[in-house]
Amino acid sequence: MFVTQSRDQWLSPRPATDQQNDLVKRIVILGGGTGGTLAANRLRRVYDPEEAEIVVVDRDADHVYQPGLLFVPFGRADMTHIVRPRQRQLRSGVVFRQAGVDHVDVTADRVHLDDGTALGYDALVVATGARLLPEETDGLTGPGWMRDVFTFYAPDGAVALHQALGRFSGGRLVVNVIDMPIKCPVAPLEFCFLADYYFRQRGIRDRVQLTYVTPLDGAFTKPVCNQELSGLLTDKGIELVTEFNTGTVAAGTIKAGTGEAVGGRLISYDEREVPFDLAVVIPLHGGAAFVERSPGLGDELGFIPVDPGTLQAKVKPNVFALGDATDVPTSKAGSVAHFEGDVLVANVRRFLAGQPLTGAFDGHTNCFIETGFGKALLIDFNYDTEPLAGHYPGRLGLPMLRQSRLNHLGKLAFQQFYWHSLLPGRDVPGISSSMPARGKIRPPVPAGADDRR
């Protein structure tokens, strides 16, 4: 059982709530990104105003369409097209509170904000995503940062990289994932494919050596997909360096006296080196900083341990999480937050009604992989099923694990779907939260495979 806070202890953003009786539940959602926004809008739709108050807290006012960041370095999108006001994405009746979170006191069911106020809650939804931690890698934010070492995972980095690519007339370009987990694990590969296309269009591809450097033992972790993506790297002449755990990023320098330019190097913990003239690095990721300041809430990387099916946090029954903020074993991707939304809303509701949780998220993930030349791949998988060939969401749908123009158009159209359908939390006919099994071509089970399990 949970106990509702006495209202006089609340410092509400709305004085009116002080008058509310205990039947009005307060749901506080930390983070107004993909997961937080769609959860707030879905919750607002299922609760009458007199049943529940829904508060979204975020430290800033800009909602970035993160998939768009991939296109910024190549001049195919600019920031004005992929940023909209956070508050405008929230349904009327959702309270938006712009403030940073200092910490969550899960014992007292209260969020402490950095302006010194506190918000009590009946249910808490953590949707604060993942944070980039470039300073955790030796040398990454040193003299080369934003000069010959960039990341496109943040708006300022994506814009600066666009300028750097424009100046780049040839040499060694490396794309390096420092370590997992990262947001959208296919984006670094997409960057490689798009870079190949970009340099071909500029007519200087033969002067650019492209290398993808990953800590994994292949281009991607899932076998069928790994084969397809590795093949694409080979086809496009992109070198693959695997099992490379970057310890240090040494920026390029100018030799004193001679004035000779010396390129930069990625140096692994086992002392291998990859030289570069321009490095595109995906820094380490962790959960939001307040998670570390909130005893019991997060794991060692700041992600929220949750039940992978119900999305209820392990720390306390009235805490839930979705999107990149959780520790669930699937990709950190907007599609995951989208598919989790259904389950999360149903379970928050059941929890507040004192009923057992039923909804179960299956790990459904769906990603378009841009491959350049106006084409893209599509992959669709869950906790148990790896990405397979076939069609999505059924036999007559988009081709999976195969480059097609249709998938590229799907990826471009997705931005409109994101603002107008996904964030408002509308259900789309034919697109279910759980992974569709129809349309997938399962590989034959090798003889004796069961014996090897």
Add this chain to the structure above:
Amino acid sequence: MPTATYADQSVTVNDEGFLTDPGQWTEDMAPQIARTAGIEDLTPRHWQVIRFMRAEYQAKGTGPTVRVLGKTSGVTIKELYQLFPKGPAKTAARIAGIPKPRGCI
């Protein structure tokens, strides 16, 4: 299913040499598995990592990654690579008789 013999006990292993049943593992198997990974002597620092891996596996159902090991095992990533040069998380997991740590996706 392939088998291997460590400390005079037959154990089942997968294609990469990881024990398929962590329950079959005993501490006296570790030095022998370590030698197959090119580690001649297990020092107390090696053992600190091996025991930590087993405890984490028992608590969470999966072994920690290098990054988590560096943050939580009391051994820095640099030293982890000195102890287990061919990939600390993978090698230590194999010596500790637990499955290969799940690659995040």
